[in-house]
Amino acid sequence: MWRNAGFGERAWAFSVWLFTGFFLLNLFALIAAVVVDSFGTHWFATWLPAGFTTRWYAMVWNEFGLAPLLIVTAEVVAAVTVLAGLIGVPAAYAMARREFPGKRAALLLFLLPLLVPPFTYGIPLATVLYRAHLAGTIGGVILANLVPTVPFVILIMMPFIDQIDPRIEAAARVFGARTPRLFARILIPLFAPGILSALLLVLVRTIGMFELTFLTAGPSSQTLVVALYYAVFAAGVRPAQSIDAMAVVYMGTTLVWLLVTLRFVNPAQIVGRTGP
Amino acid sequence: MNSAAPLPETAAPRAVARAAPLRTRLRARGLDGVTLLALPAVLFVLALFVYPFLYGLYLSFAPAKGGALANYARFFSQPFLYDTIATTLLLAVPVTIVNVAAAVPVALRVRLMRHQRLLTTVLVIPITLGTVLVAEGLLTYLGPRGWVNRLLLDFGLSDRPIRLLHNYWGVFLSLVISGFPFTFLLVLSYVTGIDPSLENAAAILGARARARFARILLPLLVPGLAITLALSFVQAFSVFPSAVLVGAPAGATRVIAIAAYQAAFEQYDYSMASAIAMLMAAVQLLIVVALLMLRGLVYRGPAATGKG
Amino acid sequence: MALASRDFRALRLDAIGRAFGAVQALREVTLTVERGEFVALLGPSGCGKSTALNCIAGLLALTEGSIWLDDRRIDPLGPEDRGFAMVFQNYALFPHMNVRRNVGFGLVSQRRPKAEIARRVEEALALVRLGPQADNLPGQLSGGQQQRVAIARAIVVEPPLVLMDEPLSNLDAKLRLEMRAEIRRIHNLLGCATIYVTHDQDEALSLADRIVVMRDGAVRQVGPPEELYARPAHPDVADFMGYRNLVRTLVHPAPGGVAVTVAGAELLGTPVAAATNGAAIVAIRPEDLTPSADAPIVAVVASAEYRGRDFAGVARAADGTELYFRAETRVRPGEAIRLGAPAARVLVYAAT
Incomplete structure (x- = not known):
C-alpha cells in the first residue's frame, strides 16, 4: 500500500x-x-516414530468407550444447539424489533454470561445444579452449556434481524398473516441464513466447551473434551499414543464442524464479535 | 370521482374512544406479544446465571463453621490460598500483555492484506480446539522426546532436553497459543472498523508511518484495545485445564481456579468454593474497571492534543 | 375472517392521537374517508402523516381516539384483521418469494381456493402489465416493476381501503409521472378508497379528490385540490402550497376589499378568515407577482434564472424585503423593476 x-x-x-x-x-x-x-508404534530419540499403526485407535474405541462418549457428546451438542435456537432466536427478534422499558438492562443481562469466563460462574452454577440434583446428569450439562449459548445466539442474531427491513413483516401483517404464518412464511425463511450461522457457531463452541461441562458432568454425562482432559490428567495409566489418538478423534470432530461453519460465517464471529 | 360532501365529522362514540383498553396502552409502550418473546431468555439467564451468582455470594458468607466472614478470613490467612491470586496474576498479566502487544502489529499488517480469510481461518483453529487439546499437543510437542527438543539436541543448541513442561512456561505457552489468536481476531475486527481514508488523509498531509500510528490509529484503537485487554485478561485469569495438565498444579501454577475446584470437588466445601469464585470474579472486575477507567483517561488526551 | 368488504360507506378517524413517550406525533385527527374517495395526506417530513397512515393500517397502536369502519370499531384489531392493503415506500416485497407468490400472499392468508387465487393473481398482474415477470424474484426487477408488484399485491385482495406511503419517492422523475397516472387509473377502475401519503404537493394536487394538509401532528386544512391551491386557510398551508412570498405587514380596509403595505407600496388584497384590520401576513405566489410598468412595488433584480417558459427571479425592495417573482422576458441582476399582483391573488391572513 x-x-x-x-x-x-x-x-x-x-x-x-x-x-x-x-x-x-x-x-x-x-x-x-x-x-x-x-499413528506411531514407538517414538524415542528420532524425528519420526519407528513404525506406523492404527492400533491406538482400536484401543481408544474399546478401552475408552468411545462410542458412548460420542453419543453423549452428540446428544448434548444437539440439545444445546436446538434449545439455544428456540430460546435465543425469538428473544433476539423481540430485542431487535421492539423498544420497551428495561431493554438496556436485558441487553446487559445477555452480555454478562459472555464476558464473565465460564470457570468463574461455573462453580456457583455447579453448586446450584448439585442442590437441584441435576449435576452429573445430561440435563444438567445441557442446562449449563445453555448459559453462554443462549446469549450468544441473541447477540449474533440481533444485528442480523436489524438489517432486515421491518416493513416486510408489516406488509405480511397488513396482508392478513397471523403470527404462525408470519413465522412460517416470512420470518424463518428470511432469518434462515442468520439462524444457520448462529447455530453452527453454538455447535462448534459446545463441542469445545470444557469448563462448564467439566464442572457439571458426571461419569455418564461426559463429553469428548472432558474425557480427553481426564485421559491427559491420568497420563501414565494409558500409553501416550492412545491419548493422542483420542485427541485426534476430538480434533477431527471439531474441525469437520468448524469447516462446515466457516462456509457460512466469518472467522471473527467465533470470538463473539458480530461485526461484518 | 366521488365529490359528494364528506360525512359530518363529529363522532358520537367519542366517550368510548377515550377509555383506551389496557392492551392498547401497553402496546403503545412497546409491550405486546412480540416483546414477550424475550421473556424465556431473560428468565433463563436470571435463573441459571444471576441466581447462581447471588446464591454463591450468599453461600460464601454461610460457611459450615465460623462467622459470616470465616471463609474470607481463612483465604487471606493461609498462604496456600491467598498466594493463588498472586500466582494467577503473575501468569495472566504477562500473557495478556504479550498477546496484545503481538496482536496489534500483526493486525495492522493483516489489515492491508487482500486475502485475510486464510490466515483468520487458520488462527480460529486453536480457539476452537480449546485449551485441553493445546495442552495435550504441548505435552507431545515440547516433551523431552518432542520435536522442539529434538531440534535443540540435533543442532547442538543444548546438550540435554530443556524443560518446558510442568512448570510456569508450559502454562504461559499454552495461554499464548490459545490466547494470541483470540486477541488477534478481536483487534483485527477493531482495526478494520477504522476508516482507511483517515490514514490516507494523514499520509497525504505528510504523516509518516510512525506518526500515522501514534496520532491516528492508536487513539482510534484505544477503546477497542481496552476491551481486548479486559477480555484477554479475564480469560487468562480463569485458566484451569492447562495449569493442571502442563503446569505445576501444586506449585508455580497453582492458580485460583485450582483452589476453587479443589474446595468444591475434593473437599466438597461449596461455601469455601463459592467464596473463592467470588474473589476470582472480584479480581477480574477490579482489573476490568481499572482498564476501562484508564481508557477514559487516555481517550480524552489525544482528542485534545489532536487539534495542536 | 378479515373485514375485507367493499360494501362500506365510510372510514372514520375520531380524534385519533399517538404519542411516543413525551412526543405527541399525532393529535386530535378527525377525518372521514368515503368509499371511492382518493384522499392525500400532505405535509413536510415529521408532520405525522406517516404515523397517521400506520395507525390506520394497525401497525401502530393509538394512544387516543378510535377508528371506525361504518359502525364497527376497528382500532383494537391488529393489522392482519383489518383487511386493508398497503403499498410501502420501499415496496417491502417479500424478497424470497417470486412475483406471483408475492401478489397471491393476501389471498392465501384469506384461504381462498387455489384456482381463484391463480385467476385473480393473473388478473392483477395483467392490470399492472407484469404478466411476463410473474416468476421473477423481486431482486431481479427494476424499481418501477417492483412498484407495480407492490400495487398488484395491494389491489388483488380487493380491499375496502388501500393505504399508500409515499410510494413514488424512490422512483426517478419520469417514472414517477408515469406511475402517478397508473395509480389514478387503477383507483378509478377499482372504486375502493385510497389514502395516499406524500410530501409532494404536485402529486397530491394531481391525484387526490381531497387533500389533508398536516403540520406538527395535527390537521391544518382539508379540502379539494382547487381550494387548497387557490385559498389556503392558513399561512403555513400557503407556504406549503407554493406561496413563497410571505410578508408580515399591516392591513386596513379599502374600497372593494383590503389594502396591505408590501415593500413600501400599497397592494389591494383578498382577506382570508376575516383579516381586515391590524397585523397581517400577506401570501403571494411567485407566478402571480409579475413586472409591469404601472405596478406599485419598486425593486431591484437580485438574481434571475431561466426556466424555459419564463424567468424565475428574486428582487429586493428599498426596505430590504426579498420578493420571488416570474417574468416572461429576460431580466438582469441590478435592473430596476416594478412588481404587482391581482387583488384576488394577494391573500391576507390575520397575524397570530
Whole structure:
C-alpha cells in the first residue's frame, strides 16, 4: 500500500511476518506431533516414530468407550444447539424489533454470561445444579452449556434481524398473516441464513466447551473434551499414543464442524464479535 | 370521482374512544406479544446465571463453621490460598500483555492484506480446539522426546532436553497459543472498523508511518484495545485445564481456579468454593474497571492534543 | 375472517392521537374517508402523516381516539384483521418469494381456493402489465416493476381501503409521472378508497379528490385540490402550497376589499378568515407577482434564472424585503423593476 516505505518500515514489516510465521509453524507442528504420535508404534530419540499403526485407535474405541462418549457428546451438542435456537432466536427478534422499558438492562443481562469466563460462574452454577440434583446428569450439562449459548445466539442474531427491513413483516401483517404464518412464511425463511450461522457457531463452541461441562458432568454425562482432559490428567495409566489418538478423534470432530461453519460465517464471529 | 360532501365529522362514540383498553396502552409502550418473546431468555439467564451468582455470594458468607466472614478470613490467612491470586496474576498479566502487544502489529499488517480469510481461518483453529487439546499437543510437542527438543539436541543448541513442561512456561505457552489468536481476531475486527481514508488523509498531509500510528490509529484503537485487554485478561485469569495438565498444579501454577475446584470437588466445601469464585470474579472486575477507567483517561488526551 | 368488504360507506378517524413517550406525533385527527374517495395526506417530513397512515393500517397502536369502519370499531384489531392493503415506500416485497407468490400472499392468508387465487393473481398482474415477470424474484426487477408488484399485491385482495406511503419517492422523475397516472387509473377502475401519503404537493394536487394538509401532528386544512391551491386557510398551508412570498405587514380596509403595505407600496388584497384590520401576513405566489410598468412595488433584480417558459427571479425592495417573482422576458441582476399582483391573488391572513 505504501510503496515508498523506508528501510525501518520494511524491517518492521519483516519482523511482524517472521513472528506470524513462527507462530503458525509451531501451531502446525503441535497439531502434527499429536497426529503423528497417534499413528506411531514407538517414538524415542528420532524425528519420526519407528513404525506406523492404527492400533491406538482400536484401543481408544474399546478401552475408552468411545462410542458412548460420542453419543453423549452428540446428544448434548444437539440439545444445546436446538434449545439455544428456540430460546435465543425469538428473544433476539423481540430485542431487535421492539423498544420497551428495561431493554438496556436485558441487553446487559445477555452480555454478562459472555464476558464473565465460564470457570468463574461455573462453580456457583455447579453448586446450584448439585442442590437441584441435576449435576452429573445430561440435563444438567445441557442446562449449563445453555448459559453462554443462549446469549450468544441473541447477540449474533440481533444485528442480523436489524438489517432486515421491518416493513416486510408489516406488509405480511397488513396482508392478513397471523403470527404462525408470519413465522412460517416470512420470518424463518428470511432469518434462515442468520439462524444457520448462529447455530453452527453454538455447535462448534459446545463441542469445545470444557469448563462448564467439566464442572457439571458426571461419569455418564461426559463429553469428548472432558474425557480427553481426564485421559491427559491420568497420563501414565494409558500409553501416550492412545491419548493422542483420542485427541485426534476430538480434533477431527471439531474441525469437520468448524469447516462446515466457516462456509457460512466469518472467522471473527467465533470470538463473539458480530461485526461484518 | 366521488365529490359528494364528506360525512359530518363529529363522532358520537367519542366517550368510548377515550377509555383506551389496557392492551392498547401497553402496546403503545412497546409491550405486546412480540416483546414477550424475550421473556424465556431473560428468565433463563436470571435463573441459571444471576441466581447462581447471588446464591454463591450468599453461600460464601454461610460457611459450615465460623462467622459470616470465616471463609474470607481463612483465604487471606493461609498462604496456600491467598498466594493463588498472586500466582494467577503473575501468569495472566504477562500473557495478556504479550498477546496484545503481538496482536496489534500483526493486525495492522493483516489489515492491508487482500486475502485475510486464510490466515483468520487458520488462527480460529486453536480457539476452537480449546485449551485441553493445546495442552495435550504441548505435552507431545515440547516433551523431552518432542520435536522442539529434538531440534535443540540435533543442532547442538543444548546438550540435554530443556524443560518446558510442568512448570510456569508450559502454562504461559499454552495461554499464548490459545490466547494470541483470540486477541488477534478481536483487534483485527477493531482495526478494520477504522476508516482507511483517515490514514490516507494523514499520509497525504505528510504523516509518516510512525506518526500515522501514534496520532491516528492508536487513539482510534484505544477503546477497542481496552476491551481486548479486559477480555484477554479475564480469560487468562480463569485458566484451569492447562495449569493442571502442563503446569505445576501444586506449585508455580497453582492458580485460583485450582483452589476453587479443589474446595468444591475434593473437599466438597461449596461455601469455601463459592467464596473463592467470588474473589476470582472480584479480581477480574477490579482489573476490568481499572482498564476501562484508564481508557477514559487516555481517550480524552489525544482528542485534545489532536487539534495542536 | 378479515373485514375485507367493499360494501362500506365510510372510514372514520375520531380524534385519533399517538404519542411516543413525551412526543405527541399525532393529535386530535378527525377525518372521514368515503368509499371511492382518493384522499392525500400532505405535509413536510415529521408532520405525522406517516404515523397517521400506520395507525390506520394497525401497525401502530393509538394512544387516543378510535377508528371506525361504518359502525364497527376497528382500532383494537391488529393489522392482519383489518383487511386493508398497503403499498410501502420501499415496496417491502417479500424478497424470497417470486412475483406471483408475492401478489397471491393476501389471498392465501384469506384461504381462498387455489384456482381463484391463480385467476385473480393473473388478473392483477395483467392490470399492472407484469404478466411476463410473474416468476421473477423481486431482486431481479427494476424499481418501477417492483412498484407495480407492490400495487398488484395491494389491489388483488380487493380491499375496502388501500393505504399508500409515499410510494413514488424512490422512483426517478419520469417514472414517477408515469406511475402517478397508473395509480389514478387503477383507483378509478377499482372504486375502493385510497389514502395516499406524500410530501409532494404536485402529486397530491394531481391525484387526490381531497387533500389533508398536516403540520406538527395535527390537521391544518382539508379540502379539494382547487381550494387548497387557490385559498389556503392558513399561512403555513400557503407556504406549503407554493406561496413563497410571505410578508408580515399591516392591513386596513379599502374600497372593494383590503389594502396591505408590501415593500413600501400599497397592494389591494383578498382577506382570508376575516383579516381586515391590524397585523397581517400577506401570501403571494411567485407566478402571480409579475413586472409591469404601472405596478406599485419598486425593486431591484437580485438574481434571475431561466426556466424555459419564463424567468424565475428574486428582487429586493428599498426596505430590504426579498420578493420571488416570474417574468416572461429576460431580466438582469441590478435592473430596476416594478412588481404587482391581482387583488384576488394577494391573500391576507390575520397575524397570530
